[in-house]
Amino acid sequence: MALSLFGQKEIEAPPDIEAASLRSDRFRLEREGDWKRLEGIVVSLEKGRLGRISDDDLIALPVLYRQAASSLAVARETSLDAATLAYLETLVRRAWFQVYGTRTSMLGWLRRFLGGGWSASVRAIWLEVCIAFVVMAAGSAVGWLLVARDSDWYYALVPGGLGEGRRPGATREVLAETLSGQAGGDGLTVFAAYLFSNNTGVSILAFALGFAFGIPTLLLLVYNMAVLGAMMWVFVDAGLGWEFTAWLSVHGTTEFTAILLSGAAGLHIGRSMAFPGERSILAAAATSGRRAAQVMAGVVVMLAIAGLLEGFARQLVEPPEARGAIGATMALFWLAYFTLAGRRRFPRATAMEAR
Amino acid sequence: MNTAANLARQRAHNTRRRRELITPEGLALPLTVASRGARAGALMLDLGLIFMVLFVGALILIALGIGFFDAASAENNPGLELVLVLLILLLFFSRYGYFLWFELGPRGATPGKRALGIRVAAREGGRLTAEAVIARNLLRDVEVFIPLFFLLSGEADGVTGVAAGIWMAAFVLFPFFNRDALRAGDLVAGTWVVESERRKLQRAMSVVPRTPGVYRFGDAELAIYGEHELQVLEGVLRQNNADTERKVMEAICRKIGWEPGHGDERQFLEAFYEALRGHLERGMRFGKRKKDKFSQAE
Numbered sequence: 018m019a020l021s022l023f024g025q026k027e028i029e030a031p032p033d034i035e036a037a038s039l040r041s042d043r044f045r046l047e048r049e050g051d052w053k054r055l056e057g058i059v060v061s062l063e064k065g066r067l068g069r070i071s072d073d074d075l076i077a078l079p080v081l082y083r084q085a086a087s088s089l090a091v092a093r094e095t096s097l098d099a100a101t102l103a104y105l106e107t108l109v110r111r112a113w114f115q116v117y118g119t120r121t122s123m124l125g126w127l128r129r130f131l132g133g134g135w136s137a138s139v140r141a142i143w144l145e146v147c148i149a150f151v152v153m154a155a156g157s158a159v160g161w162l163l164v165a166r167d168s169d170w171y172y173a174l175v176p177g178g179l180g181e182g183r184r185p186g187a188t189r190e191v192l193a194e195t196l197s198g199q200a201g202g203d204g205l206t207v208f209a210a211y212l213f214s215n216n217t218g219v220s221i222l223a224f225a226l227g228f229a230f231g232i233p234t235l236l237l238l239v240y241n242m243a244v245l246g247a248m249m250w251v252f253v254d255a256g257l258g259w260e261f262t263a264w265l266s267v268h269g270t271t272e273f274t275a276i277l278l279s280g281a282a283g284l285h286i287g288r289s290m291a292f293p294g295e296r297s298i299l300a301a302a303a304t305s306g307r308r309a310a311q312v313m314a315g316v317v318v319m320l321a322i323a324g325l326l327e328g329f330a331r332q333l334v335e336p337p338e339a340r341g342a343i344g345a346t347m348a349l350f351w352l353a354y355f356t357l358a359g360r361r362r363f364p365r366a367t368a369m370e371a372r
Numbered sequence: 373m374n375t376a377a378n379l380a381r382q383r384a385h386n387t388r389r390r391r392e393l394i395t396p397e398g399l400a401l402p403l404t405v406a407s408r409g410a411r412a413g414a415l416m417l418d419l420g421l422i423f424m425v426l427f428v429g430a431l432i433l434i435a436l437g438i439g440f441f442d443a444a445s446a447e448n449n450p451g452l453e454l455v456l457v458l459l460i461l462l463l464f465f466s467r468y469g470y471f472l473w474f475e476l477g478p479r480g481a482t483p484g485k486r487a488l489g490i491r492v493a494a495r496e497g498g499r500l501t502a503e504a505v506i507a508r509n510l511l512r513d514v515e516v517f518i519p520l521f522f523l524l525s526g527e528a529d530g531v532t533g534v535a536a537g538i539w540m541a542a543f544v545l546f547p548f549f550n551r552d553a554l555r556a557g558d559l560v561a562g563t564w565v566v567e568s569e570r571r572k573l574q575r576a577m578s579v580v581p582r583t584p585g586v587y588r589f590g591d592a593e594l595a596i597y598g599e600h601e602l603q604v605l606e607g608v609l610r611q612n613n614a615d616t617e618r619k620v621m622e623a624i625c626r627k628i629g630w631e632p633g634h635g636d637e638r639q640f641l642e643a644f645y646e647a648l649r650g651h652l653e654r655g656m657r658f659g660k661r662k663k664d665k666f667s668q669a670e
Binding site: 056 | 457460461467479491495496498499501506507510514518543556559569570571572574576579602607646649650652
């Protein structure tokens, strides 16, 4: 056994294998140099110090790992040295975690994610996206109809803080005032950051609630859209329908798509747990959960963009035509991205296979 | 023998948490599912750490903010604005980013998990993917943070309060209703939390130079004990405590009908250990194992 195996550490004398009287101890002494070498590599990997591992060691890692694993298998059948067995078990386990660890860098993951992994996941849950869309449309219709029949419903639906003079019966001027931009740019970054963190919280909630077979997610979607429908009615009633739509669409096309996707992701988990098909519930939950997580990572990105649009663009851009143009551009962009991105790299076959 | 009963219960408990994971190359890898207590402890540590960082960070930012507030007029103050944005982002990332960041690292564990020697792993033995870590931490929101805020906000009264409490309890208590102590996030992500303690390689037992032939044990004497007693003896020898060694020696001598001598406890125990291990390992090679002193070799 070459001494260089011990790397930079102080050079230990090779163990005197013949001195051991037990056969199982001789087995161990013959191999412990390799085990310690593997342990050194694993420790460096765990600490994230890849630069300190020599090329030789990196090449030897899989071999050393397999050797240690087979040593463990042999030792279990031939040795009663509890300490050595325990050491080997932990060593093999730690090495396994490193050999099969999360090895993609954050940047590599991001490239794969934006380059089509995200849109492929969105396409894979198309059915839930449709369901969530219908539910959201129904929610806003309910909000509209309720307030149209009896304007008191508005106060029941819309939380007090959101009002700011937007209420049924308010004059056209007061309502138009709430849609106007702000002169200058004070406090807009704070507003954007607040919107981002708040909306993301709501989306994550909508997603996480999907775990209860998706029902709470549906309720959350209906409620949130009912607020929108109620508000829509108030503005249309005052003859400000187009201005309100344009005002909303600046960030709304991005934000509502994000909420739609988070709801769909939650439903996807709920649906696959309620109807796992031929797989076990656990397996179904795991595959759908991972796919939904990818959608959700994208939702966070979208909400960051929506926060910026809402905080800056909507406040600084005044004319409804320009606002509408920004909103429509964003809507088209997302539609194109989700339907087209990564079609070649992530064909439908792999998405189905993951299912 | 209270301690012995405890030990037995401990061992039974440990075997109940043991799992075998088949790795992609077909190796059986022993894993121990982390106990619920260890996971709760890790969560407490992490929450405490988050709270401390938040507290210190908020103090620094507020101090900065007050400085900016004094320096210029409240209107149009970019410094104050930056501080507020940082504050909001700090809150956001401590809630959603902390667990994600650490569990995506090579150790697959937050500082709290590391302190308790546990980590996250993929359940079916493959790679722990970023998606899995994201999924398990998104559900943490309804499992940890929302119940936490619910309790702290004091809204837990009335019929709706009780209903919400029951509903949240279903999430919080989820790990108690399955064998692998999975929480909802683990279920959805296909992960579990396992022990990942580190151990040092102890010295080999049979390399101590010894004058041969001082102690000789016959087959009848070695047939009394089994693997469990051998491992207890190994623990005693590694502990290196003279008092315990004396007691163990007396116990063994009583059992095998020898007269215990004085001053050579260690010598005797090492020799007996070696002989017993040699005897039992020889049996193993022929497919005969003896679990403990109560069982017959099979």
